Amino acid sequence: MRVGLVTSLTAFTSTISSFALADTGSGYGGHMMNGAWHMGPIMMVLILGLLVLAVVMLWRTFGIGSGSSKSGSSSAVQERPEAILRERFARGEIEGDEFERRKRNLNG
Numbered sequence: 001m002r003v004g005l006v007t008s009l010t011a012f013t014s015t016i017s018s019f020a021l022a023d024t025g026s027g028y029g030g031h032m033m034n035g036a037w038h039m040g041p042i043m044m045v046l047i048l049g050l051l052v053l054a055v056v057m058l059w060r061t062f063g064i065g066s067g068s069s070k071s072g073s074s075s076a077v078q079e080r081p082e083a084i085l086r087e088r089f090a091r092g093e094i095e096g097d098e099f100e101r102r103k104r105n106l107n108g
Helices: 002-021 039-062 074-091 096-107
Strands: none
Touching: 074 096
16 A cells, blocks of 8 residues: 555656656746746745634634633623632722622622
């Protein structure tokens, strides 16, 4: 199986090489893709840009490295402000009555 694959790949690459070396009859001898040499760098930049775009889209879609869960539950959204409020109360930044008033405001 492996020998057949190697043989097929060798035949394919030799066929491609023969096409690349063939004279196109344009008078240029097949050099620089008949004057379209500028397309190589343009395509390279285009493909690289699409690759970067795909990585960014995957990064945003799956939230890789964000450290936040995307569960979307209202309890998860509510827990963070209450935790901050408890921390401020524990540090003595706000008094007990202020803590209770703000907690009631958060809970609606």
